[in-house]
Amino acid sequence: MSEFVQYLVNGLTIGAFLALIALGYSMIYGVVRLINFAHGDVFMIGAFAGFGTLTTLGVTGGTALPAIIAAVVVGALTTGVVGTGIAKVAYVPLLSSPRLAILIAAIGVSLALEEGVKVLTDARFKSYPHALDGGRIFSGAVHVTWGQLTLVLLSVVLMAGLWLFVTRTVTGTAMRALAMDRDAARLQGINVERLILTTFFIGSMLAGAAGVMYGLYYVQISFGMGFLIGLRAFTAAVLGGIGNLPGTMVAGVAIGLVQSFSAGYVSSRWTDVIIFGLLIAVLALRPTGLFGERVVERA
């Protein structure tokens, strides 16, 4: 029983940042109908930016909440700029090309980021400073650390902020309009290109924040970390019904749980087989995801 609860806690923690990454996939898909293949690598860039911040600040261990927040902010801003730059250079020129072209460009960008960081870091792993509070909240058979709570709270705050932004602000409303019909949105005077770039900025920021959180939690990062995590997060976005933000949040947490339980009860070697098997099964039975999707395919 305590084993089960432990996996549950771990799964929720992982799910907290998987959901953040998944939201970026979902938002970007909503406005440009693109599976942003580079999104997982943007997440990786965020982890490295956070690493740079923490080492610059001289954090080597112990508990440092202000430093954590600084790292998350710097990581998010860096990826926001990187993500927007990518969109501007590689995606916006292809908006009116066939959909395949922009997807292939995204694959190219993904590979370029990964290989670029690989060259810069000599393909080495980097060890994150232990900045999370390792102290336990409960002193029982189940480990729940203050650090885990910090990550989950941070994620909840970011998701709540996103939700308020999308539903309560003019820009957020314009974003939803853009997701429904690009041409109609343009005719209403929305600056489509700028709004697309804004979406990339916000989506990439979430991924960057998640990257820092990942680094803090797993304490080890590398150039290749974005590939599998990105795929898992994308699976979450699809299961949640891509473009459907609440569905994506729920599915992100659900994938975190699947990951934790499959590692605990089966073997971490089979985790991705289980996740992708689930993805294929769900899509075969419900092509629009578990919760249905909000975006409609234009004829």
Add this chain to the structure above:
Amino acid sequence: MVPARAEAAARFGGWPLLVVVALVAGATMDDYALTVAGTILIYAILGLGINIVVGYAGLLDLGFAAFFAIGAYTSGLLMVKQEWNFWLTLPVAVAAAAAAGVVIGYPTLRLRSDYLAIVTLGFGEIIRITVINLETTGGPNGLTGIPPVTVGGREIVTPRDFFYLALAFFVVVLAATALLARSRLAYAWRAIRSDDTAAEAVGVPARRVKLLAYVLGATAGATAGPLNAAQLGTVDPSSFTFLTSLMILLVVIIGGMGSRPGVMVGAIVIIALPEVLRTVQEYRGLFFALLLILIVLLRPQGVWPYRPRRLRLPAAAGPAPELPAAEGTLLEVTGLSRSFGGVTAVDGLDLRAAAGQVVSVIGPNGAGKTTAFNCVTGMIAPSAGTVVLAGRDVVGRAPHRVAAAGLARTFQSIRLFDDMTVAENVLIGRFARDRGLLRPLSRADLGTVRRCLEFTGLLDAADRPAGGLSYGDRRRLEIARALAGDPRVLLLDEPAAGANPTEKRALMELIARISALGAAVVLIEHDVALVMSISDRVTVLEYGRMIAEGPPAEIQEDQRVIAAYLGVPDDPETDLVTEVLR
């Protein structure tokens, strides 16, 4: 005839020439160059395979290395564990990959292109992780100790021998894919790539066609697996990663999707260029990545783009379209209803159309006309009612089956295959009559295309891309495509929308000629004057309900129609409109 022959020589002369060059090169190159050349041929075979899936059928596959792996492991396992001969393992390896093509293809047929990409990627990862985790496949170390291939008692061990073996494989796969590219299936692939809904509606069995793309692509690509195992003597799971899948995809993207010469160019670039840049090995991935981005941005069609082959239509003018001889009622719709949530879009529609008749359905926007059409053609399932087509109940059938039963349609928003030529568009309409896939175009196919083009006056435009036609010609091309299936019933959805008076007169004349052939024509139209002048009977819908049915003269007098469709009686404006109608 000379230009045609020169064109043919340029088209077919290239490959034999290349094979000759390859044979000469094989005799002169050193071992290192031969090893690289062998690898190029392996990637060219993989490229020919993925070209079927991505280039012809337009289904993005990001896990193609899975089929490569399945081919290699099946063959390797049989050779190592069962001590089979290489040549015996070959058909088994290919069959295993074909089965995997069905497994991955079948559940994903309903998915849209970008979900498909991710599912194929996931499938590729599943295969890779599975072979690493299982003990029978040798785990992370892979299979080792694969015996060399023997040909006529001679062991293939030197790079030169292997190069010739790979060349033989390549030539066989190339010939097979070249035959495939000329089959009816290849045209069906291009049609579904362009617009699968329209293709299905004119008689292409879209799901079967997509599944065949997976299976045949997997089959072609899988032959590279055993070859790779034979080259290395081992099967190494690290050679089937996502990067491998990307490299295979890059082969067709660099070369030009759908282009077989392009595959050769792509394979050379992908394999030989990194060898040239060997001194900067660690930048290899970065180099590929930037190459990919640059190609998509600067030359999205690839370095050797696909050029469609011109359809050779028969020179002689053919007779008018021969519609199946028919009499009496051809289409009988009774009690057709369809609701979406709480809204009843069509409520108890009855519609009859006999051979040689023109029946029109009119009604204000939102009256349910197009929904009714979609129910009749099988694009959406009706909630209730029957549709009997020439004595056969077709309700609830897939659109391509309804089309095959003799019902052709056009779309309100014109749906042509824009990147195919006019003649090829018409050819796709022919699938309603003859659904053969794995055979070349028949004389009957080409004859029909010519007949339909002539009938609609589009013969001069036969080789132009459909996307470049004028609006009126696009409307006519849709009708020509519908006629190519020799339909008994032709449904036209607002064919006069946006047409000028001259085009409208030409359209009316065309409709009259079609009904004179013995087909039943059902028309949805807003142009009341046009409807009244060519229809035998008119049905009026309002809010999904039939409010009147009868010959045009009666409809024009019907007070309910005038009230509902044109305005309130005794209103001066309505009187004016009524005047105009007469």
